[in-house]
Amino acid sequence: MSITYVNDDGYYPSNEEHPRWEHEGYEMVVGLEVHVELATRTKLFSSAPNRFGDEPNTNIDPVTLGLPGALPVLNRQAVELAMRLGIALNCTVQKSTFARKNYFYPDMPKAYQISQYDEPINIDGWLDLPDGFRVGIERGHLEEDTGKSTHVGGAGGRIHGSDYSLIDFNRAGVPLVEIVSRPDIRHPDQAKAYVTELRGILVAVGASDAKMEEGSMRVDANVSVRKPGANFNTRCEIKNVNSVRSLGRAIEYEAQRQVLLHEAGEPVVQQTRHWDENDGRTHTLRSKEDADDYRYFLEPDLVVVDPGIEWIEAVRAALPVLPSERRAGLAAITGLAAHSEAIMVVTDRGHDGFVMDVAKHGGNAEIALKHLQQLPGAAGVPAEDVAKLTTMEASGGLTATQAKQVLADMVEAGGGDAETIAAGKGFEAMGNSELESMVDAAIAAQPEAWEKFCAGESKAMGALVGAIMKASKGQADGKAVTALLNAKKS
Amino acid sequence: MGDSLGRVPDVPKISAADVSKVATLARLSLTDDELTTATAELSAMLDHFADIDALDLDGVEPMMQPTPLANVMREDIEGETLDRDEVLGQAPLTEDGRFRVPPIIGIED
Numbered sequence: 001m002s003i004t005y006v007n008d009d010g011y012y013p014s015n016e017e018h019p020r021w022e023h024e025g026y027e028m029v030v031g032l033e034v035h036v037e038l039a040t041r042t043k044l045f046s047s048a049p050n051r052f053g054d055e056p057n058t059n060i061d062p063v064t065l066g067l068p069g070a071l072p073v074l075n076r077q078a079v080e081l082a083m084r085l086g087i088a089l090n091c092t093v094q095k096s097t098f099a100r101k102n103y104f105y106p107d108m109p110k111a112y113q114i115s116q117y118d119e120p121i122n123i124d125g126w127l128d129l130p131d132g133f134r135v136g137i138e139r140g141h142l143e144e145d146t147g148k149s150t151h152v153g154g155a156g157g158r159i160h161g162s163d164y165s166l167i168d169f170n171r172a173g174v175p176l177v178e179i180v181s182r183p184d185i186r187h188p189d190q191a192k193a194y195v196t197e198l199r200g201i202l203v204a205v206g207a208s209d210a211k212m213e214e215g216s217m218r219v220d221a222n223v224s225v226r227k228p229g230a231n232f233n234t235r236c237e238i239k240n241v242n243s244v245r246s247l248g249r250a251i252e253y254e255a256q257r258q259v260l261l262h263e264a265g266e267p268v269v270q271q272t273r274h275w276d277e278n279d280g281r282t283h284t285l286r287s288k289e290d291a292d293d294y295r296y297f298l299e300p301d302l303v304v305v306d307p308g309i310e311w312i313e314a315v316r317a318a319l320p321v322l323p324s325e326r327r328a329g330l331a332a333i334t335g336l337a338a339h340s341e342a343i344m345v346v347t348d349r350g351h352d353g354f355v356m357d358v359a360k361h362g363g364n365a366e367i368a369l370k371h372l373q374q375l376p377g378a379a380g381v382p383a384e385d386v387a388k389l390t391t392m393e394a395s396g397g398l399t400a401t402q403a404k405q406v407l408a409d410m411v412e413a414g415g416g417d418a419e420t421i422a423a424g425k426g427f428e429a430m431g432n433s434e435l436e437s438m439v440d441a442a443i444a445a446q447p448e449a450w451e452k453f454c455a456g457e458s459k460a461m462g463a464l465v466g467a468i469m470k471a472s473k474g475q476a477d478g479k480a481v482t483a484l485l486n487a488k489k490s
Numbered sequence: 491m492g493d494s495l496g497r498v499p500d501v502p503k504i505s506a507a508d509v510s511k512v513a514t515l516a517r518l519s520l521t522d523d524e525l526t527t528a529t530a531e532l533s534a535m536l537d538h539f540a541d542i543d544a545l546d547l548d549g550v551e552p553m554m555q556p557t558p559l560a561n562v563m564r565e566d567i568e569g570e571t572l573d574r575d576e577v578l579g580q581a582p583l584t585e586d587g588r589f590r591v592p593p594i595i596g597i598e599d
Contacts, residue, residue, distance in 0.1 A: 040566050041566045041567065041568055042566050042567065042568055042569070043563075047564070047567060047569030047570075048568075048570070048571050049568050049571070049581075054573075055587060056574075056586065056587040056588045057572065057574045057578065057587055057588060057589075058574055059571060059576065060577060061569070061570065061571050061572055062570050064578065065572070073562065073563070074562065074563045074564070074568065075563065075564060076563040076564065076565060077566035078566070079563065097554055097555075102496055102515070103515075104515075104517055106589070106591040107569050119554075135546070150584075150588070151593065160561070162593045163589065163593060164590055164592055165591050165592070165593055166586060166588035166589065166590055166591075167588055167589040167591055168587075168588075169589075225547070267494075273500055293511075293515055295515070298554060298555070301514055302562075303555055303557065303559040303560055303561070303562050304554060304555055304560040304561075305560070305561060305563075306560045306561060307561075336500055350508045371545050388521070
């Protein structure tokens with residue numbers, strides 16, 4: 001599916017406040033096409049299993065192989081999962097039809113792929129990135145996946161110069177949703193955040209496991225560059241991007257390549273380019289077949305899909321809480337920004353609910369969040385145990401380092417009383433007088449460092465704090481030490 | 491000389507080059523004679539569609555399907571699969587449980 005480029009039409013106004021990638025006075029214009037395999041038991045148009053990793057060509061039936069007389073029957077669950085995703089992406093779910101996309105290629109034995117063309121099930125939505133940047137969604141349509149080709153021979157199994165290909169049809173007919181964004185993305189980091197957020201939504205609504213490394217989520221990027229405000233230029237489509245990190249690299253490389261061409265007065269040729277992870281470049285992908293003329297026509301073997309308001313509203317009502325809302329919940333109880341790293345990481349792991357539970361048990365949410373970020377296993381400990389630990393840490397009864405050790409013990413034992421474990425380790429709140437004498441000793445032992453510290457060299461503080469920590473066998477509270485040093489300075 | 495609507499046939503609706511391209515896309519090889527025949531026949535078909543185009547259909551909803559059916563779907567339940575050996579036995583070349591085919595895509599530069 002190709003993206004219709006309209007010059008910033010419908011671009012969300014507040015997007016202007018976000019940073020844009022820039023190179024030699026050019027900016028990038030990027031739209032993404034993401035294919036996701038739906039988590040159904042069977043294929044889109046037949047009852048053959050949809051299972052990754054099975055022996056080649058075992059999940060095949062007459063429909064999968066396009067045998068004469070075989071007829072497709074639509075999988076209701078695939079439609080429902082597509083609707084879930086569309087609603088989560090703020091799309092309009094509408095009456096839709098299927099079409100034949102005709103081409104000869106060995107991964108599609110029917111010589112056509114059944115896809116949605118001019119009437120897709122989901123249209124006109126948007127996805128908000130964690131930092132508030134809004135990416136428009138043009139459409140999210142259903143289609144069947146192709147078989148998997150393995151290229152043999154040539155240079156190290158790469159497509160280039162391969163001798164022949166091997167085809168496994170297990171994947172042929174697996175239900176896909178292709179999500180086409182508007183060309184709103186202006187920075188490689190936005191592209192990465194978009195894919196990460198989309199993956200979070202897919203997993204949350206149960207539509208897909210969305211694993212890029214297993215190919216259940218595949219991202220193609222349409223990239224062009226232009227002088228800000230000018231009309232869109234010719235774009236190239238980048239394929240074979242297998243991780244979020246590669247996506248950022250591939251987009252940036254391609255944008256720079258195009259800037260060089262524009263600056264040299266050479267044309268950018270509209271084409272599909274293949275990202276090579278090894279050399280970090282994009283290459284011309286040349287099809288030996290003239291297959292850009294798909295001669296779409298309405299699939300005569302399938303009827304209209306018209307979900308109707310009742311089904312749509314039932315799906316909407318059953319939708320789980322989405323990652324953005326969960327992050328907002330954590331932000332509200334911790335006081336951190338919703339797109340802060342700790343909140344992003346913990347929510348992505350699905351541990352946001354645990355932090356909320358800790359807070360419900362009277363614990364300190366911000367401290368709990370920090371521990372969950374550093375030690376994911378803590379989510380297996382009863383929330384009330386973690387709550388007590390965070391309360392002790394918040395009141396200064398335990399240092400951050402001590403709390404970490406106590407928590408590690410809890411994870412090991414599957415829970416426990418923070419006070420008992422701390423006492424067992426000999427962790428007792430260090431009295432201020434004891435701490436003060438250690439601070440005084442450290443100052444006396446390192447007069448030069450003290451002088452520098454007093455003169456405003458903050459680096460000198462490290463030597464003093466280090467000595468105190470050593471003297472206290474790591475049990476002194478870093479914050480308290482810093483506070484004491486600063487108090488003595490003035 | 492005109493058709494039933496009294497219109498004189500205009501230039502052929504499709505060129506031999508168009509027909510040749512469509513044949514290539516469909517993996518059909520045509521002799522020169524066949525190409526000439528197919529071009530004439532396809533032109534006649536397109537003339538027929540031109541008759542439909544000439545009708546005033548403003549305000550008429552396009553009919554997407556010839557039947558009034560909608561939402562014909564099945565439940566997501568696994569069914570029978572084919573025996574792999576039997577299927578692969580029909581192919582000219584196989585390897586490692588897979589169909590072996592000539593290479594299709596190449597990379598330049």
